Amino acid sequence: MSNCDKKRKEYSDDDSSNKKIKTSKLTDKIKNEIEKINKVKQNMYNEIYANIRRNNSLRNEINKLDKELYNICPHNWVRDYEQFSYDSTPKICEYCGL
Ligand SMILES: [Zn+2]
Numbered sequence: 435m436s437n438c439d440k441k442r443k444e445y446s447d448d449d450s451s452n453k454k455i456k457t458s459k460l461t462d463k464i465k466n467e468i469e470k471i472n473k474v475k476q477n478m479y480n481e482i483y484a485n486i487r488r489n490n491s492l493r494n495e496i497n498k499l500d501k502e503l504y505n506i507c508p509h510n511w512v513r514d515y516e517q518f519s520y521d522s523t524p525k526i527c528e529y530c531g532l
Pocket of ligand 1: 503507508509510527528529530531532
C-alpha cells in the first residue's frame with residue numbers, strides 16, 4: 435500500500451466522527467449552483483479551445499510568411515550570438531531574420 439492510499443484510508447475512517455463533513459442532501463438549489471458553475475467552466479474550456487485553434491492558425495500563417503521570406507530574400511547568413519547554444523551557433527539571415 436502506498437503512502438497516498440494509506441492517508442486516504444485514515445481520512446475515510448475519520449469521516450463518521452468528523453463534524454465538518456457535510457451530510458446534507460443534494461437539493462435543487464445545490465444542483466442548480468453546480469450546474470451554473472459547470473456551465474461557466476464549460477464556457478472557459480470552450481474559450482481555451484478557441485484560443486488553441488487561433489494559436490495554431492496563427493502559427494500556420496507565420497510558417498507561410500516564413501516560406502515567403504525564404505523565397506524572396508537573397509539571404510546573408512550570419513552567426514546568431516543571441517541564440518548561442520553549447521552544441522553550435524545557429525545562423526540567422528541579417529536581412530530577413532530567418
Ligand atoms: Zn533572408
